[in-house]
Amino acid sequence: MRILVCVKRVPAPGARINVTADGQAIDTAHLGFTTSPHEECAVEEAVQIAEAHGGEVTVLTLGPADAEEQLRYAASVGAHNLVLVPIEDVDWDPQRTAAALAAAISGIEAAEGAFDLLLFGNESADAGGFQVGVRVAHALGRPVVNGIKGIDVGAGSVSARREIDGGFEVYEVPTPAVLGVREGINLPRYPTMKGRLASKKAEVVVVGQSAEAGGQDRVRLHRPVEQVSETVILGEGPDAAAAVVDVLEELGVLA
Amino acid sequence: MTMLVLCDHDRGALADASLEALTFGRDLAARSGVACEAVLIGSGADAAAAPLAAYGAEVVHLAAHDVLTDFGPEAWGETLTQLVASTGASIVTACGTDRGNEVLAHVAARLDEPFVANCRQVDPSGDAWPVTRVQWGGSLLEDATLTAGCRILSLAHHAVEAAPAPTPAAGTVVAFSPDLDSALARTVVTDRVVLTRGITLSTAPVVVGGGRGVGSAEAFAPLEELAGELGGVVGCSRAVTNNGWRPHSDQVGQTGTRIAPQVYIASGISGAIQHWVGAMASKHILAINTDREANIVTRADWAVIGDLHQVIPAITDEIRRRRG
Numbered sequence A: 001m002r003i004l005v006c007v008k009r010v011p012a013p014g015a016r017i018n019v020t021a022d023g024q025a026i027d028t029a030h031l032g033f034t035t036s037p038h039e040e041c042a043v044e045e046a047v048q049i050a051e052a053h054g055g056e057v058t059v060l061t062l063g064p065a066d067a068e069e070q071l072r073y074a075a076s077v078g079a080h081n082l083v084l085v086p087i088e089d090v091d092w093d094p095q096r097t098a099a100a101l102a103a104a105i106s107g108i109e110a111a112e113g114a115f116d117l118l119l120f121g122n123e124s125a126d127a128g129g130f131q132v133g134v135r136v137a138h139a140l141g142r143p144v145v146n147g148i149k150g151i152d153v154g155a156g157s158v159s160a161r162r163e164i165d166g167g168f169e170v171y172e173v174p175t176p177a178v179l180g181v182r183e184g185i186n187l188p189r190y191p192t193m194k195g196r197l198a199s200k201k202a203e204v205v206v207v208g209q210s211a212e213a214g215g216q217d218r219v220r221l222h223r224p225v226e227q228v229s230e231t232v233i234l235g236e237g238p239d240a241a242a243a244v245v246d247v248l249e250e251l252g253v254l255a
Numbered sequence B: 001m002t003m004l005v006l007c008d009h010d011r012g013a014l015a016d017a018s019l020e021a022l023t024f025g026r027d028l029a030a031r032s033g034v035a036c037e038a039v040l041i042g043s044g045a046d047a048a049a050a051p052l053a054a055y056g057a058e059v060v061h062l063a064a065h066d067v068l069t070d071f072g073p074e075a076w077g078e079t080l081t082q083l084v085a086s087t088g089a090s091i092v093t094a095c096g097t098d099r100g101n102e103v104l105a106h107v108a109a110r111l112d113e114p115f116v117a118n119c120r121q122v123d124p125s126g127d128a129w130p131v132t133r134v135q136w137g138g139s140l141l142e143d144a145t146l147t148a149g150c151r152i153l154s155l156a157h158h159a160v161e162a163a164p165a166p167t168p169a170a171g172t173v174v175a176f177s178p179d180l181d182s183a184l185a186r187t188v189v190t191d192r193v194v195l196t197r198g199i200t201l202s203t204a205p206v207v208v209g210g211g212r213g214v215g216s217a218e219a220f221a222p223l224e225e226l227a228g229e230l231g232g233v234v235g236c237s238r239a240v241t242n243n244g245w246r247p248h249s250d251q252v253g254q255t256g257t258r259i260a261p262q263v264y265i266a267s268g269i270s271g272a273i274q275h276w277v278g279a280m281a282s283k284h285i286l287a288i289n290t291d292r293e294a295n296i297v298t299r300a301d302w303a304v305i306g307d308l309h310q311v312i313p314a315i316t317d318e319i320r321r322r323r324g
């Protein structure tokens, strides 16, 4: 199977998210970067499918040159091919992102053959547009289902599971297909030392793309207003147990 | 001029989120001078039509077709797209649930229009509408503008409370027969498995949460015991699921479950923003942490400073002692 996974480089904020003075981006001066947990799971799923059924995993990102870090991480956990669509440091809107990704995927497929499966995260960790995978699928004329927490590969089709309230739904989708994956579909592996070393040498193919801006335009980012509450310290260590149970009694959860 | 509000249902049972979408939609429709019309798709949908008039739907479009058996994102998206064409709708909205966002993304892709997901506010004035939408699962807001021929946007779930309209609308039911290619049946539900569960993380009255500070899978036993005493369930942070100590279904946060218990007892959890966003709807929070400066401690109502391995069993013992 030939599988492609789209991942996005995002900052990894800790206790709060700080915004730059111009409101255009997250202040990343003191932050590391990562890929969304959904996309990490998509990479893991692709690698597991390739291990079980044979095949290759290509990981594609549209982002700043530094997004190479996320591609190399994917290689360290088993991805074979890495592709970067470079943009300047600002986020592209979802329409523009999807158009560029679809064009990049078409280009790779024209040169190397079609992918059987395109995997996306259910939503990006930062922008959360809930649409790039669907737009790419539509542009390429392929079926797509989001929210996937289980994939079984069959002959010419995949069976995909999605959680609903109190159970799950099953979709039987012919390949080539597109799926939006959710965290929990698997437990991503950690890179081995060997994987890390190999990923340093892996080639990152750079593919230039241009695309027109869409109709959603960022004005500024800001933090929601937070209610500040005073924390009452009930005590230290096990001696605080009586005070805790007083509180639980008051809340009526002991009944 | 028309606004279409996609109303979700499960085999005829209306989703509560749809009433939020209508509450928001009828106000937006009034402010932009268009009629608010609801859309129900698929078999059994007629059973869900009755309450929609009370929530402001002038018209209820009932779409039926052989392909529209159970939920199918492509078939629903194509149906809604055809309804946009036949009604000349200038606004399309839905609640930003999994299904709502997925179907609107399909409509937007088909119409080649922008789609703004999870809005909290929309100002229908001028050519470029100012909108405020949710990023990072609710930890950050984005002010943006939306310029489009047909404006497609979803409402962030729980951003408004569903309320009936001051005066009910007509709710005239109109049948719609979309022209659907049978190929669209490739992404419809082919099977459904119902798991009967007891109290779930999202509905539990008490959640006892454990983070990296718990240290191992086995060390969750005292948390299970406390949760048992309180009729609650155990939740955890992503550090815990990443270590394989608990299943992902126990994870609270941006990429896990949103909880809203009467009390959340968060132990050995630092309270990273991605965890907090899943816990912040809790009515009350009690933190147990060795670090007085931990983010969860500063945001909690109450805190105990200390080792959870001693504090949690002591709480369980005290509850049992009082119960005699």
Ligand SMILES: Cc1cc2nc3c(=O)[nH]c(=O)nc-3n(C[C@H](O)[C@H](O)[C@H](O)COP(=O)(O)OP(=O)(O)OC[C@H]3O[C@@H](n4cnc5c(N)ncnc54)[C@H](O)[C@@H]3O)c2cc1C
Pocket: A011, A012, A013, A014, A034, A035, A036, A037, A125, B210, B211, B212, B213, B214, B236, B237, B238, B239, B240, B251, B252, B253, B254, B255, B256, B257, B267, B268, B269, B270, B271, B272, B273, B274, B275, B278, B288, B289, B290, B291, B294, B306, B307, B308, B309
């Ligand atoms: C896009 C994205 C999405 C994410 N989604 C989620 C999500 O859905 N849910 C989630 O939880 N995280 C999520 N994360 C991860 C998140 O950023 C944090 O890494 C994670 O929540 C940390 O888990 P923790 O608090 O258990 O661990 P830590 O941050 O390591 O905190 C451990 C805490 O335990 C305390 N402690 C240690 N020993 C003891 C003891 N003996 N007794 C009492 N206290 C003790 C420490 O003082 C510390 O405060 C996400 C991250 C990203 C980038």
Ligand SMILES: Nc1ncnc2c1ncn2[C@@H]1O[C@H](COP(=O)(O)O)[C@@H](O)[C@H]1O
Pocket: A006, A007, A008, A009, A036, A038, A039, A060, A061, A062, A063, A094, A097, A101, A119, A120, A121, A122, A123, A124, A125, A127, A128, A129, A130, A131, A132, A133
């Ligand atoms: N810049 C990007 N580069 C690569 N993939 C992306 C990018 N933006 C979004 N995606 C993919 O599209 C999914 C949905 O993104 P979104 O529509 O922003 O929620 C993400 O989980 C990624 O898999």
